[in-house]
Amino acid sequence: MAHERLISVIGLGYVGLPVAVAFGRQHKVIGFDINESRIAELQSGHDSTLEIEAAEFARTDIRFTSNPVELKQADFHIVAVPTPIDAAKRPDLGPLLAASRILGKQIKTGDIVVYESTVYPGATEEDCIPILEQESGLHAGMNFFVGYSPERINPGDRQHRFTSIKKVVSAQTQESLETVAAVYESVVDAGIHKAPSIKVAEAAKVIENTQRDLNIALMNELVLIFSRLGIDTHDVLEAAGTKWNFLPFRPGLVGGHCIGVDPYYLTHKAAIMGYSPQVILSGRGINDGMGNYIASCLIKTLIAHDNRVKGATVTILGLTFKEDVPDLRNTRVIDVVRELQSFGVNVQVHDPLADPEGAEHEYGIRLLKDRDLQPAAAVILAVPHVEYVSQGWKAISKYLEEGQGIVYDIKAKLDRTTIPSGITLMRL
Structure with missing residues (x-):
């Protein structure tokens, strides 16, 4: 569908870019x-998130800027900033509210603002719109309009891309919903789903990942059970997977x-509404405890093989939150590192994709190059980057003392x- 809107995107990370x-x-x-610095690298045609290749920049008409005044040129604004959690695991809307303040100063009559950031149901209307109204002096639903379209970007996934994933859209009014749908439909080949309300679209986003979280938690709990029975969990899953409807x-x-x-985000809102999930x-x-479980299993195995624990060297391969992406946000590999260190283990971390400065700043972890790694009593393949897995045991065993020791293949990627x-x- 054609449209005549000029687009702005606020936040140029894994989602926005x-x-x-x-x-x-x-x-x-x-x-x-x-x-x-992010704007500078994008202007040079480089994307440190590795989501966009250099050649793609040449095929686009994007003006990258850190000057908010330039947002006035646009009349359709897409907000795609991070929505993390704090140390107490409470939603941190700081970046989202800050983006709303910046944008609110620039929007004008007739503009449409669409949020893509993950939030709890009600956040767009209860937290964001008041800021837009306060900063602009305009009234949402009358002078300008707001919608919500949950992001579905999967970092590192070359098959499921922004244009090939069905897009959920919502807006304050039927007329603005049609405009939002037309704008997205102009680039999304997979089609559009019009949600009946902004809250429905917000809720759909949080339950998509909550469902996955719970299914993985079930698998992790099976690990805790089957390890006590002396059964390899992946063998069990391979057998069960022969049934057509086993997930x-x-x-x-x-x-x-x-x-x-x-x-x-969902449990936070539920608690506010008086329900304890x-x-x-x-x-x-269960999922938050897997890092400590992995570390404790390795400690027990070291002891069983008559290895010392305090002062033992363990090499961890991979620090990013998933394979083949440089994204360090909320990586749970750090839990394994911290638990091993609490036993006096000398932990070495290697990752070919992670930013060393980011690892140092965010976690206090010094990423080592191959040449700086000392021979280890054990190796944990925490993140199976293709660089590790493609070379198989040759790549893994070189990190061990005389090529012998313990290898913990968390995701069971080795033959x-x-x-x-x-x-x-x-293996888990």
């Missing part, structure tokens, strides 16, 4: 971010900016039929 690029292939786009979830560390965060928080508790002599393999 692919959105800006998709629209920029067909229309002029204003790409705004408060991070001037292919796997155990693991659950981090990142979505699955490990979104459920807390049971199932959701139980699943969160069990070709384990070198002298290596003890562990």
Whole structure:
């Protein structure tokens, strides 16, 4: 569908940049971010998130800027800033509200603002709109209009892209909903789903990832059960997976900016409304505890093999929250690191994709290069980047003392039929 709107995208991270690029292939786009270094790298045609290749920038018409005044040129604004949780696992709307203040000073009569950031049901209308109205002096639903369209970006996924994922849209009025739908439909090939209200669209987003979180929690709980029975969980799942309707979830560390965060937005709102969630928080508790479980299992195995614990060297391969992306946000690998360190273990961390400065700043972790790694008693393949897995045991065993020791393959990506002599393999 055609439209005559000029698009701005506020927030140019893992979500905002692919959105800006998709629209920029067909229309002029204003790409705004408060991070001037991020703007500089995008202007040079480089994306440190690795979501957009350099050649794609040349095919787009995007003006990257950190000057909020330039947002006045646009009349359709898409807000795609992070919505994390704080140390107490409470929703942190700080970036979203700050973006609303910046944008509110620039919007004008007739503009449409669409939020894509993950929030709890009601946040757009109860938290964001009042700020837009206060800063602009305009009235939402009369002078300008607001919608919500939940992001569905999956970092590192080259198959499911912004244009190939069905887009849920919502808005304050039927007329503004039609405009929002037309704008997105101009670039989203997979089609549009019009939600009946903004709250419905907000709720749909948080339950998408809550559902995945709970299914992975079930797999992780199976690990806790089957390990006591001496059964390999992946063998069980492979057998059960021969049934046509068995869902292919796997155990693991659950981090990142979505699955490990979104459920807390829903439980926070539920608590405000007087309901204490049971199932959701139980699943969160299981998943949040897997890092400590992995570390404790390794400690027990070191002891069983007559290895010292205090002063032992353990190398962890991978620090990002998932394979083949540089994203360090909410990585749960850090839980494994911290728990091992609490036992006096010397932990070395290697990751070919993670930003060393980001790892140091966010977690106090010094990422080591291959040449700086000392031989280890154990190796944990925490994040199976293709660089590790493609080389198989040759890449893994070189980190061990004399090529022998313990290897903990968290996601069971290594071939069990070709384990070198002298290596003890562990898996979730």
